[in-house]
Amino acid sequence: MLELNETHEPTLESWVHSANDGVSDFPIQNLPFAIFRRNPNEVFRGGVAIGDQIVDLLQLRNADVLAADLRPVVAAAAKPELNEFMAMGGSAWSSLRLALSRALRAGSELEHSLSACLVSQADVEYKLPCKITDYTDFYTSIHHATAVGSLFRPDNPLLPNYKWVPIGYHGRASSICISGHSFPRPLGQLKGPDDEVPVLAPSKRVDYELEMGIFIGLGNALGSPIAIAEAENHVFGMCLFNDWSARDIQAWEYQPLGPFLAKSFASTISPWIVTLEALTPYRLAFARPEGDPQPLPYLSSEQNTRAGAMDIQLEVLLQTQNMKAKGEAPVSLSRSNFKYSYWTVAQLVAHHSVNGCNLQPGDLLGSGTQSGPEAGEFGSILELSHGGKQPITLPNGETRTFLSDGDTVVLRGFCASPNAVRIGFGEVAGTVLAAPAIA
Numbered sequence: 001m002l003e004l005n006e007t008h009e010p011t012l013e014s015w016v017h018s019a020n021d022g023v024s025d026f027p028i029q030n031l032p033f034a035i036f037r038r039n040p041n042e043v044f045r046g047g048v049a050i051g052d053q054i055v056d057l058l059q060l061r062n063a064d065v066l067a068a069d070l071r072p073v074v075a076a077a078a079k080p081e082l083n084e085f086m087a088m089g090g091s092a093w094s095s096l097r098l099a100l101s102r103a104l105r106a107g108s109e110l111e112h113s114l115s116a117c118l119v120s121q122a123d124v125e126y127k128l129p130c131k132i133t134d135y136t137d138f139y140t141s142i143h144h145a146t147a148v149g150s151l152f153r154p155d156n157p158l159l160p161n162y163k164w165v166p167i168g169y170h171g172r173a174s175s176i177c178i179s180g181h182s183f184p185r186p187l188g189q190l191k192g193p194d195d196e197v198p199v200l201a202p203s204k205r206v207d208y209e210l211e212m213g214i215f216i217g218l219g220n221a222l223g224s225p226i227a228i229a230e231a232e233n234h235v236f237g238m239c240l241f242n243d244w245s246a247r248d249i250q251a252w253e254y255q256p257l258g259p260f261l262a263k264s265f266a267s268t269i270s271p272w273i274v275t276l277e278a279l280t281p282y283r284l285a286f287a288r289p290e291g292d293p294q295p296l297p298y299l300s301s302e303q304n305t306r307a308g309a310m311d312i313q314l315e316v317l318l319q320t321q322n323m324k325a326k327g328e329a330p331v332s333l334s335r336s337n338f339k340y341s342y343w344t345v346a347q348l349v350a351h352h353s354v355n356g357c358n359l360q361p362g363d364l365l366g367s368g369t370q371s372g373p374e375a376g377e378f379g380s381i382l383e384l385s386h387g388g389k390q391p392i393t394l395p396n397g398e399t400r401t402f403l404s405d406g407d408t409v410v411l412r413g414f415c416a417s418p419n420a421v422r423i424g425f426g427e428v429a430g431t432v433l434a435a436p437a438i439a
Contacts, residue, residue, distance in 0.1 A: 025424025321406030
């Protein structure tokens with residue numbers, strides 16, 4: 001597990017002044033990675049956020065101002081996809097982050113050289129930060145699992161295996177898109193409880209899911225499980241993740257196997273990957289509620305108990321079509337925290353590989369919907385509206401039980417501590433469009 005080092009020092013400031021205002025998601029203590037370009041005539045390449053700017057790693061590679069041993073690392077991070085950089089492992093990730101931290105600090109001798117490598121975030125477009133080689137979605141919030149289970153199985157809301165095994169399913173990587181994308185309302189088979197036969201129709205219950213995405217860096221060989229003590233060495237970083245769902249399609253097809261068309265039509269991630277190293281100051285002890293079974297030995301370690309959880313504050317906002325037309329900002333629907341997760345990142349990696357499954361650089365693990373214990377901390381509109389039975393009234397008087405065409409959902413996340421500088425993940429936004437015509 002990573003320890004605090006000089007890059008986390010709260011007193012550090014950058015010569016990029018926008019990084020020092022105390023509200024930026026990207027102070028010098030963060031330094032997350034993304035893939036960007038300014039216009040279609042440019043190649044996509046790697047970048048690192050600092051304040052409202054991006055360090056263009058392709059320009060940095062060409063400037064050749066960092067130590068000689070970092071040349072192959074910078075070259076890999078500057079490519080149109082981060083997979084090669086991810087595969088280099090923790091030593092390479094940490095070395096580049098340290099070099100950038102020193103170069104971007106106030107008073108750095110490299111200010112002139114790096115200032116020529118800066119690009120304004122307002123002037124760029126992003127794409128997926130890496131080739132997502134595979135995607136697994138977990139179900140780590142016991143509060144979400146219980147709330148949803150009570151809607152589908154009132155007499156047995158939490159299945160008996162939940163407290164013993166991290167539940168997950170293999171999702172669809174091809175339909176994961178970068179923040180800002182729009183997608184049509186999905187078609188699928190629908191069957192109400194009183195209907196004799198199902199029909200093909202647009203989903204009437206499109207929902208969002210407030211999740212964190214976990215990117216694998218180092219992979220493992222087929223047949224070689226990753227021990228929990230080594231699990232976080234295989235994790236490059238984390239992002240915000242919205243795994244859209246069609247709850248009515250899900251209810252009909254979810255018998256007896258797992259999610260299929262209800263989940264594969266769209267998922268959205270934020271552009272910036274915040275490294276696990278940057279998240280070190282926000283680690284928390286991991287403990288199970290009294291009376292719950294303790295994790296099996298392969299899912300337990302001293303360091304996971306000491307600091308396996310993470311204090312990441314999360315928020316869901318909604319902007320309707322009417323709000324956009326009137327220039328009104330998105331409104332908050334709920335707030336939650338990743339610390340409520342019943343399973344840690346290390347446990348997800350250890351369990352995923354215990355059967356010999358080979359994880360690869362660029363694999364994405366979804367955390368599952370991050371709901372908290374209180375009603376204001378629900379991570380889906382399914383929970384907020386109690387399965388569509390209790391409409392949500394927005395400040396402008398509009399109501400929602402599920403999402404309407406034209407609705408934009410925005411997820412935000414950040415970490416804050418009295419002993420550390422606030423860092424954030426940016427945001428992830430996506431918009432539901434009208435369904436395509438049925439042939």
